[in-house]
Ligand SMILES: *[C@@H]1O[C@H](CO)[C@@H](O)[C@H](O)[C@H]1NC(C)=O
Ligand SMILES: *[C@@H]1O[C@H](CO)[C@@H](O)[C@H](O)[C@H]1NC(C)=O
Ligand SMILES: *[C@@H]1O[C@H](CO)[C@@H](O)[C@H](O)[C@H]1NC(C)=O
């Protein structure tokens with residue numbers, strides 16, 4: 283099973299024919315959910331370090347993993363076709379950074395606009411000031427000698443976003459004394475300005491986000507402030523205007539994250555929180571768009587007679603939900619770390635997004651349900667972080683769990699493959715920078731540099747014929763191990779219908795009033811769509827490449843079909859041969875009769 287998955291990751295066929303789609307529509311399989319530990323296959327003996335970010339470093343269309351080791355080194359594990367599937371190939375070692383600083387985050391992205399992936403690092407010194415370093419990427423490796431340093435420090439990790447809508451990621455942070463700053467690094471020239479000229483004191487750790495909150499397909503700004511408030515700054519004609527301010531529902535709160543929780547096409551604000559200091563009583567809240575009301579989508583953390591709760595978290599490992607649609611039902615699920623409030627165990631749990639069955643969540647219609655008996659997750663003791671990752675690029679999200687190990691300074695990485703085989707469908711969407719389309723400078727393939735800000739929405743009819751929407755923002759957060767994937771996996775549930783409409787929008791330049799949005803229709807399920815928004819301000823000329831990811835069942839069906847064809851050919855051959863023989867015999871008999879008659 284595993285091998286054929288790897289094959290499918292290697293060979294994605296550009297769609298040329300409807301035949302395979304037709305086969306897809308014929309498929310019928312039951313849903314089963316099981317996890318399988320594939321750590322050794324993935325990492326060999328290198329299964330330690332803190333997973334810090336994902337991104338396709340060497341433009342081979344496969345997502346690579348950025349790992350921090352000993353808090354002082356970064357190792358980039360490049361995806362490979364042979365086991366171990368992730369090999370440590372590119373290193374940023376201790377001596378490449380000024381001494382005595384700990385690396386706190388890694389954010390890959392194309393900061394200079396040459397369509398090649400660069401790597402931004404943040405480090406923290408003893409006075410907890412954050413410095414920012416950038417290593418420039420070139421020809422699938424890093425120009426180690428030309429490190430770039432931001433010549434001032436920030437109070438916290440920056441948010442990597444696209445402030446000026448040029449599709450080149452910018453660095454948004456706060457300096458001391460508190461003043462927001464936006465740094466543009468286009469063509470490797472630093473230009474830091476206070477373009478967002480507001481004196482806002484951010485919360486540390488912040489969970490600022492760059493995401494569309496009003497469904498106009500232009501990314502807005504969401505800020506978490508020191509006094510526990512949440513501010514939205516909506517992009518109105520290219521400038522950020524202050525929207526509503528919502529106050530915090532609890533004293534101890536975790537990191538905010540944004541997903542379309544209930545499938546209405548709008549992004550919802552999810553917030554894990556504790557009702558007391560020690561996190562004996564935990565809650566997950568949701569705030570729907572332009573609603574100041576917090577709704578509980580999970581408050582029951584009781585497993586028989588054990589009460590579990592969140593781990594309060596600190597600046598290094600804050601309390602955060604990692605979201606992804608593991609069962610492809612179109613509603614995002616979550617992975618979270620919980621601890622036994624009366625004991626010492628700390629484990630990763632899967633929270634499934636399910637229809638609401640309690641009065642508390644009825645206004646949202648959905649809630650989280652904890653999968654208590656997930657033995658593979660339960661087997662990992664002292665878990666500290668859990669996130670989704672599509673290991674074999676087959677469209678099904680797998681899991682990476684980090685745990686503490688006795689006597690080791692680094693965390694252990696565990697990879698769990700999601701053997702979800704169901705008649706469920708997905709579309710994987712990745713929006714590129716569109717800085718160049720075919721002829722890029724230095725002959726680079728414009729593929730895969732992590733792009734913050736694009737927004738994707740679909741509408742389709744579900745298996746019952748109801749219209750369904752879902753939306754997602756690409757790379758809306760970058761700091762404090764938000765661990766977002768550089769693409770979006772949209773689960774379509776069990777409807778094998780074409781995706782009726784898919785809308786993609788990208789950030790706008792200041793002052794630009796027209797939205798940059800394009801619509802594609804009739805997208806084939808189980809495919810990967812790569813959107814190239816080039817040129818940026820002419821959406822009708824944007825292009826998309828569709829790759830079909832043949833699943834196991836498609837391959838099997840194809841083999842079966844070929845088998846049937848061969849079988850029929852053989853039968854036809856045999857019949858043909860028999861007929862020919864019968865013909866020959868008849869001819870001979872006729873000739874014989876002729877001779878006989880002639881006599
Ligand atoms: C990077 O580090 C890993 C392990 O830390 C090592 O196996 C690998 O050889 C290093 N690669 C380079 C290019 O130095
Ligand atoms: C890129 O690197 C490869 C080897 O990794 C080398 O053969 C090639 O010449 C390099 N190309 C450029 C333009 O430097
Ligand atoms: C940082 O460098 C830029 C130009 O490289 C310069 O204009 C600016 O004044 C410097 N800032 C500080 C705080 O040194």
Ligand SMILES: *[C@@H]1O[C@H](CO)[C@@H](O)[C@H](O)[C@H]1NC(C)=O
Nearest residue numbers: 461475476477478479480481
């Ligand atoms: C920032 O705003 C203040 C007051 O709102 C104004 O005095 C100042 O000129 C602005 N700075 C810039 C660079 O726009």
Ligand SMILES: *[C@@H]1O[C@H](CO)[C@@H](O)[C@H](O)[C@H]1NC(C)=O
Nearest residue numbers: 545546547741749750751752
């Ligand atoms: C989906 O979006 C469309 C267009 O924005 C809207 O008309 C429709 O009501 C939405 N459907 C649901 C179920 O939210």
Ligand SMILES: *[C@@H]1O[C@H](CO)[C@@H](O)[C@H](O)[C@H]1NC(C)=O
Nearest residue numbers: 585588622623624625626627
């Ligand atoms: C939680 O901890 C208590 C006290 O150590 C223990 O009795 C209980 O079995 C633990 N619960 C689970 C599910 O492990």
Ligand SMILES: *[C@@H]1O[C@H](CO)[C@@H](O)[C@H](O)[C@H]1NC(C)=O
Nearest residue numbers: 578580581582640641642643
């Ligand atoms: C609903 O909310 C109330 C008050 O916040 C809480 O006491 C109760 O346990 C919740 N019920 C459920 C089923 O979560």
